[in-house]
Amino acid sequence: MTLAELPLVVVLIGLAAYTTLGGADFGAGMWQLTAGRGPDAERLRDHAHRALAPVWEANHVWLVFVLTVAWTAYPVVVGAVASTLTVPLFLAALGVIARGAAYALHSGTRTSSERRRVDTVFAAASALTPFALGAVVGGIVSMRVPVGNAAGSLWTSWLNPSSVAVGVLAVVLSAFLAAVYLAADAARIGEPDLERRFRARALGSGVLAGAVALGALAVLRVDAPLVGEGLLRWPGSVALVLSAAAGLTSLALVGARRHEAARVTAALAVAAVVAGWGLAQRPVLLPGLTADRAAAPAPTLVGLLIAVVGGAVLLAPSLGLLFALVLRGRFDPGPPAPATCDAQAPPGRAGAASPPAGRRSSWVAVGLLVAGTGLLTVAESGPAHAVGVVALAGAAATGVAVVRPWALDDGPG
Amino acid sequence: MSQPFLEQARQLQALSFAAHIPLVCFGIAFPVLVLLLEGLHHRTGLRLHRTLARRWSRVMAALFAIGVITGTVLSVEMALLWPAFTATFGGVFGLGFAIEGFSFFTEAVFIGIYLYGWDRLPPRAHLASGIPIAVAGLTGSFMVISVNAWMNHPGGFTLQDGRVVDVRPAEALFANPYLWHEFVHMYVAAFLVTGFVVAGVYAMTRLRGRDTAYDRLALAVSLTVASVAAPVQVLVGDWAGRAVARYQPVKLASLEGLGHTMAGAPVHVLGWYRDGKVVDGIELPRMLSLLALHDPGAVVVGLDAVPPDQVPPVNVVRLAFQVMVCLGTLLAVLGVFTVVVLARRRRLPTARWWTRAVVVAGPASVVALLCGWVVTEVGRQPWTVYGVMRTPEAVTAAPGIPVGYAVLGTVYAGVAVAVVWVLRRLAAVPLDTDPEVDPDRGGPTRPPLPSSVRGGDAS
Numbered sequence: 001m002t003l004a005e006l007p008l009v010v011v012l013i014g015l016a017a018y019t020t021l022g023g024a025d026f027g028a029g030m031w032q033l034t035a036g037r038g039p040d041a042e043r044l045r046d047h048a049h050r051a052l053a054p055v056w057e058a059n060h061v062w063l064v065f066v067l068t069v070a071w072t073a074y075p076v077v078v079g080a081v082a083s084t085l086t087v088p089l090f091l092a093a094l095g096v097i098a099r100g101a102a103y104a105l106h107s108g109t110r111t112s113s114e115r116r117r118v119d120t121v122f123a124a125a126s127a128l129t130p131f132a133l134g135a136v137v138g139g140i141v142s143m144r145v146p147v148g149n150a151a152g153s154l155w156t157s158w159l160n161p162s163s164v165a166v167g168v169l170a171v172v173l174s175a176f177l178a179a180v181y182l183a184a185d186a187a188r189i190g191e192p193d194l195e196r197r198f199r200a201r202a203l204g205s206g207v208l209a210g211a212v213a214l215g216a217l218a219v220l221r222v223d224a225p226l227v228g229e230g231l232l233r234w235p236g237s238v239a240l241v242l243s244a245a246a247g248l249t250s251l252a253l254v255g256a257r258r259h260e261a262a263r264v265t266a267a268l269a270v271a272a273v274v275a276g277w278g279l280a281q282r283p284v285l286l287p288g289l290t291a292d293r294a295a296a297p298a299p300t301l302v303g304l305l306i307a308v309v310g311g312a313v314l315l316a317p318s319l320g321l322l323f324a325l326v327l328r329g330r331f332d333p334g335p336p337a338p339a340t341c342d343a344q345a346p347p348g349r350a351g352a353a354s355p356p357a358g359r360r361s362s363w364v365a366v367g368l369l370v371a372g373t374g375l376l377t378v379a380e381s382g383p384a385h386a387v388g389v390v391a392l393a394g395a396a397a398t399g400v401a402v403v404r405p406w407a408l409d410d411g412p413g
Numbered sequence: 414m415s416q417p418f419l420e421q422a423r424q425l426q427a428l429s430f431a432a433h434i435p436l437v438c439f440g441i442a443f444p445v446l447v448l449l450l451e452g453l454h455h456r457t458g459l460r461l462h463r464t465l466a467r468r469w470s471r472v473m474a475a476l477f478a479i480g481v482i483t484g485t486v487l488s489v490e491m492a493l494l495w496p497a498f499t500a501t502f503g504g505v506f507g508l509g510f511a512i513e514g515f516s517f518f519t520e521a522v523f524i525g526i527y528l529y530g531w532d533r534l535p536p537r538a539h540l541a542s543g544i545p546i547a548v549a550g551l552t553g554s555f556m557v558i559s560v561n562a563w564m565n566h567p568g569g570f571t572l573q574d575g576r577v578v579d580v581r582p583a584e585a586l587f588a589n590p591y592l593w594h595e596f597v598h599m600y601v602a603a604f605l606v607t608g609f610v611v612a613g614v615y616a617m618t619r620l621r622g623r624d625t626a627y628d629r630l631a632l633a634v635s636l637t638v639a640s641v642a643a644p645v646q647v648l649v650g651d652w653a654g655r656a657v658a659r660y661q662p663v664k665l666a667s668l669e670g671l672g673h674t675m676a677g678a679p680v681h682v683l684g685w686y687r688d689g690k691v692v693d694g695i696e697l698p699r700m701l702s703l704l705a706l707h708d709p710g711a712v713v714v715g716l717d718a719v720p721p722d723q724v725p726p727v728n729v730v731r732l733a734f735q736v737m738v739c740l741g742t743l744l745a746v747l748g749v750f751t752v753v754v755l756a757r758r759r760r761l762p763t764a765r766w767w768t769r770a771v772v773v774a775g776p777a778s779v780v781a782l783l784c785g786w787v788v789t790e791v792g793r794q795p796w797t798v799y800g801v802m803r804t805p806e807a808v809t810a811a812p813g814i815p816v817g818y819a820v821l822g823t824v825y826a827g828v829a830v831a832v833v834w835v836l837r838r839l840a841a842v843p844l845d846t847d848p849e850v851d852p853d854r855g856g857p858t859r860p861p862l863p864s865s866v867r868g869g870d871a872s
C-alpha cells in the first residue's frame with residue numbers, strides 16, 4: 001500500500017458507509033412506492049418515513065464526503081468520470097433533488113392523500129438515484145471511461161451490460177438493506193404486523209439480491225473482465241465469499257427474527273461488495289491509469305489524510321451518539337419521557353427578563369462600534385483589521401443585549 | 414474540443430449558486446437565533462420563548478434539507494461543468510471541500526438530534542446539542558469561502574506544463590489575504606438575510622392585523638439581529654472594496670467603470686459604462702482614490718491596463734455592485750433606526766411605512782446577497798482561477814449543457830414553489846395545537862407575555 005493508495009481506502013470506506021446507510025434510505029423509499037393504498041399501506045409508508053427521518057441527512061453526507069475526497073486525491077479521475085458519465089451523474093443529482101424536496105415537503109402535508117403523493121415522488125427518486133450511481137460504477141469497472149475531458153462515449157459509457165447489472169444490483173441491495181433495518185425498527189417499537197411485513201420483504205428481496213448478484217458477476221466476467229475475473233481470484237475472492245456468507249446469515253437471522261444481528265450481517269454483506277470491487281480493480285483506476293499516477297501531489301495527500309483523521313476523531317463520537325439515540329429508541333414516537341418533559345425545565349427565575357441593560361451597555365456598544373470602525377476602516381494592517389472585526393462582532397452582540405428585543409413593553413400596538 | 418455552450422454552462426453554474434446561497438444563509442444564522450431563544454427560555458422559564466424556538470427549529474430543518482440538496486447538486490456540477498478545473502487544481506483546493514464535508518456531517522448529525530430531541534433529551538443536553546450546528550455553519554462557510562478566495566487570489570502552488578507541482582494546500586487555502594474579508598462579509602450577510610427575511614414574514618402578518626405576543630417576539634428578535642448586522646455590513650463591504658483594489662485592480666475598475674488608469678479617480682453613481690467611461694452618472698470627484706486607497710490623489714488602475722479580452726463584462730458587474738451598495742446602505746439606515754427606536758421607546762414602531770419597509774427588507778437583502786456574488790464571480794471573468802486558468806479552459810467538453818440547463822431550471826422552479834408551499838404550511842399550524850402552549854401539560858405556564866412582564870417581574 002503506497003501513500004497514493006491510502007485515500008482510495010478512505011473513498012471505499014466512505015462508499016461502503018454510503019451504500020449501507022444511504023442505500024437503506026433509498027430502499028425505504030422504494031418500499032413506500034410498492035406499499036399500495038389503504039390504511040395498511042399508509043402505516044407502512046409512515047413507518048418507513050419515521051424510521052429514517054432523524055438520520056437521512058447524516059447518511060446522505062457520505063456521498064458528499066466520497067466526492068470531495070476523490071476530487072482532492074484523484075482530480076484527474078474525477079475530471080474524466082464527470083465529463084464522460086455526465087448523464088447518469090446528472091440523473092443522480094436530479095434524484096437527490098427530488099428526494100430532498102419531497103422529504104422537506106413531508107413536514108407540510110396535512111392529509112394522507114397529500115402525503116401519498118409526496119411519498120411517491122420520494123420513492124421514484126429513491127429508485128432512480130441508486131440505479132444511476134450503480135451505472136456510473138459499471139462504466140468505471142468496464143473501463144469505458146478513458147482519461148481526458150469527455151473522452152468517452154456519452155451514452156454507451158453507462159448504457160451497457162455492466163452498468164445495467166451494477167445499477168440493478170444497487171437498487172435490489174438497497175431494498176434488501178432497508179427491509180432488514182425497518183423490520184428491526186418495527187420490532188423495537190413493538191409493531192408486530194409491520195415487523196412481519198418487513199420481514200417478508202427482507203426475505204424476498206434478500207433472495208432476489210443474491211440471484212441478481214450472481215447474474216451481475218456473470219455479466220462482469222464477460223463485459224468487465226478485469227473486475228469480473230478479479231473477484232474470483234485472491235484477494236477479491238475473499239470479499240466475494242464474505243459477502244455471500246454474510247448475506248446467507250442475514251437471511252437466516254431474519255428468518256429467526258434476530259433482527260438486530262441481521263442489521264449487522266446485512267450491512268456487512270453489502271460493504272463486502274464494495275471492498276471486493278476495490279480489491280479486484282486494484283491498482284488500475286481508469287484504462288492505463290493507476291492510483292500512483294492519478295494521485296495528487298504528496299503534500300495534498302498528506303494534508304487530506306490529516307484532515308480525514310482529524311475529522312474522524314470529531315465525527316465518530318457524534319455519529320455514534322446519533323445512532324445510539326435512534327437505535328435505543330429515544331426518538332421513537334410516544335409520550336415524552338416524564339423526566340425530560342418541559343415540566344422539568346429550570347423554573348423561571350424571579351425576573352422574566354434580565355434587569356434593564358442600562359446606559360453602561362449602550363456606551364460599551366457604541367465604544368466597540370467606534371473602535372471597530374477605526375481599526376477596520378482607517379487602519380491598514382492585517383492585525384488591526386482582525387481586532388476591528390472582533391470589536392464589531394462585540395458591538396453587534398452588545399447591541400442585541402441593549403435592545404433586549406425579547407423584553408419589550410408590550411400590549412397590542 | 415471546444416465548448417459551444419460556455420455561456421449556458423456559466424448561467425447554469427450561476428443558477429445553481431443562486432439557489433444554494435440564500436438557503437445556506439439560514440443554515441448559518443438560524444441556529445444562532447434558535448439557540449438564543451432556547452437559551453432565553455432556560456433563563457426565564459417563559460414558554461413563549463420555547464414555543465418560538467421549537468417552531469423555528471422546524472423551519473430551520475426544512476430549509477436545511479433543501480440547502481443540502483442544492484449543495485450536493487453544486488458539488489456534482491462543479492465536476493460536471495468544469496472537469497478541467499477540478500482535474501488541474503483539485504489537488505490544491507480540494508482540501509477545503511474535504512474539511513467542509515466534515516462540517517456538514519456535524520451539522521447534519523446534530524440537526525437530527527436537535528430536531529427530534531425536543532421533549533426527549535434533558536433540557537440542558539438539548540440546548541448543548543444545538544451548539545455544534547451553529548459552529549458547523551461557521552466552519553463550513555469558512556471552508557467554502559477559502560476555496561472561492563483561492564480562485565480569486567490563487568497561491569500555494571507552481572504550474573509546470575499544465576500540471577500543478579510543489580503544492581502547499583494549507584498555504585493556498587488559509588494563508589490567503591483575500592480570504593478574510595470574503596468570509597466576514599458572507600457570514601454577516603447570512604445574519605442580514607435570515608433576520609430580515611424572517612422579520613419580513615412576521616411584518617406581513619402584522620400588516621394583516623395579527624398582533625399577538627408570539628408575533629411581536631418573533632418580529633423583534635429576528636429584526637434586532639438583522640438590524641445590528643446591517644451597519645456592520647457596510648463597514649465590512651468597504652473593507653472588501655479595499656481588498657479588491659489591492660489584489661484585483663481590474664475588478665475594481667469594472668465595479669466603478671474606470672476606463673483609464675488615472676490619479677484622483679472619481680466614483681460615479683448610476684449611469685452606464687460605454688466606450689471607456691461612465692455616461693449619465695453623477696460624478697463624485699476623487700472619491701474612488703480616497704475610498705479604495707485612502708488618498709484622494711492616488712493612482713487607480715483602469716480597464717486599459719489589461720488587453721480587452723481580459724476585461725469582465727463591465728456593466729453587469731457595475732450594476733450589481735451599485736445595487737448591492739444602494740440596498741446595503743438603505744438596510745443599514747433601516748437597521749439603525751429600528752435599533753434606536755427599540756432601545757429608547759421599548760416597543761415596536763407602529764407606523765405602517767415602517768412595517769412595510771421591513772417586509773421589503775427581506776427580499777432586498779437576498780438581492781444584495783446575490784448581487785454581491787455576481788460582483789465577485791463575474792468580476793473575475795474571464796478567469797476561473799484569477800490570472801491562471803481561463804473559463805473556456807475549465808469547461809467540460811461534453812455536449813448537452815442546454816438540456817441540463819433546461820431541466821435543472823425547471824426543477825429548481827419546482828423546488829422554489831415547493832419551499833414556499835411547505836413554509837406556508839408550517840406557518841399555518843395553529844399555535845394552540847402545539848404541545849408547547851397546551852396548559853394541561855404542566856410546567857411553569859404563564860399567560861403568554863402579560864403586559865406587566867417588565868414592570869412586575871423585574872427583581
Ligand code: HDD
Nearest residue numbers: 595598599602647650651653654738741781782785786789
Ligand atoms: C446582504 C448582503 C450584502 C450587503 C448588504 C452588502 N454586501 Fe457586499 N457582498 C455580499 C453581500 C452583501 C456577498 C456575500 O454576496 C459578497 C459576494 C462575495 C463576498 O465575499 O461577499 C459581496 C461582495 C462584495 C465585494 C466584492 C468582494 C470580492 O470580490 O472579493 C465588495 C467590494 C462589496 N461586497 C462591497 C459592499 C459594500 C461597499 C456594501 C455596502 C454598502 C455591501 N457590499 C453590502
Ligand code: HEM
Nearest residue numbers: 061064437440477480481484485487488491517550554557
Ligand atoms: C458562499 C458560498 C457557500 C456557503 C456559505 C455555503 C454554505 C453551506 C452551508 C452552511 C451548508 C449547510 C446546509 C444548509 O445550511 O442548508 C451547505 C451545504 C452544502 N454546500 Fe454549500 N456553501 C457555499 C457554496 C458551496 C459550493 C460552491 C459548493 C460546491 C461546489 C457547496 C457544496 C455544498 C454541499 C455539497 C452541501 C450539502 C452538505 C450536506 O450534505 O450536508 N456549497 N453549504
Ligand code: HEM
Nearest residue numbers: 423426427430434495557560561786790791794796797804
Ligand atoms: C458561493 C457563492 C457563489 C456564487 C453566487 C457564485 C456565482 C457564480 C456565477 C454568477 C458564475 C458565472 C460567471 C459568469 O456568468 O461568467 C460563477 C462561475 C463559477 N464559479 Fe462561482 N460563485 C460562488 C462561489 C463559488 C465557489 C465557492 C466556487 C469554487 C469552489 C465557485 C466556482 C465557480 C466556477 C468554477 C465558475 C465557472 C467559471 C467561471 O465562470 O468563472 N464559485 N459563479
